[in-house]
Amino acid sequence: MINFSEILNDNPVIGAIRSEKDFETVINCDVKMVFVLYGNIMNIQDICQELKMNDKIVFVNLDMIEGLRGDKFGIEFIKEKVKPHGIISTNSHVLKHAKNLGLFTIQRLFILDSVSIETGVSIAKTIKPDAIEILPGIAYKAVELIKNRVSQPLITGGLIYSQKDAVKALAAGVIGVSTSSRDLWDF
Numbered sequence: 243m244i245n246f247s248e249i250l251n252d253n254p255v256i257g258a259i260r261s262e263k264d265f266e267t268v269i270n271c272d273v274k275m276v277f278v279l280y281g282n283i284m285n286i287q288d289i290c291q292e293l294k295m296n297d298k299i300v301f302v303n304l305d306m307i308e309g310l311r312g313d314k315f316g317i318e319f320i321k322e323k324v325k326p327h328g329i330i331s332t333n334s335h336v337l338k339h340a341k342n343l344g345l346f347t348i349q350r351l352f353i354l355d356s357v358s359i360e361t362g363v364s365i366a367k368t369i370k371p372d373a374i375e376i377l378p379g380i381a382y383k384a385v386e387l388i389k390n391r392v393s394q395p396l397i398t399g400g401l402i403y404s405q406k407d408a409v410k411a412l413a414a415g416v417i418g419v420s421t422s423s424r425d426l427w428d429f
Contacts, residue, residue: 250418
């Protein structure tokens with residue numbers, strides 16, 4: 243299994259790719275970790291294989307892959323054929339099954355209000371994902387409210403457009419930031 247925290251300690255910016263253009267850019271960037279937020283059942287294997295051949299740590303957001311469901315067979319397909327380092331999902335059932343299969347799991351937690359914080363913390367304590375991504379990334383207060391209540395390493399993503407945003411998020415207590423802002427991939 244990968245040492246998630248150590249990798250992000252060395253390079254805390256995660257390339258969040260949403261298109262072929264992002265894919266082509268991230269291949270040549272300094273980011274070590276990549277979140278794949280696009281693709282379909284026909285190309286996800288090639289995307290991940292190419293990223294891994296370029297020494298990237300690859301996580302697939304199962305919720306965003308067209309033609310692939312987060313059911314038992316979809317998760318097994320990802321593990322056996324696509325072979326990413328781990329998966330990302332908002333769905334607790336997906337995370338639980340992926341974890342049971344030995345995949346590294348990242349729970350995506352969208353913070354809308356105090357209820358979403360309580361629900362997210364409760365799910366994290368039950369499912370025990372390997373890491374939690376808090377969205378939006380500029381939710382610094384939410385990081386403070388969550389970090390002392392869970393044991394998993396925290397990352398954040400969404401609306402991180404500048405080095406200032408990334409630094410603020412890291413100062414709030416996350417170990418990494420995922421961003422689709424290509425200007426930050428070499429930060």
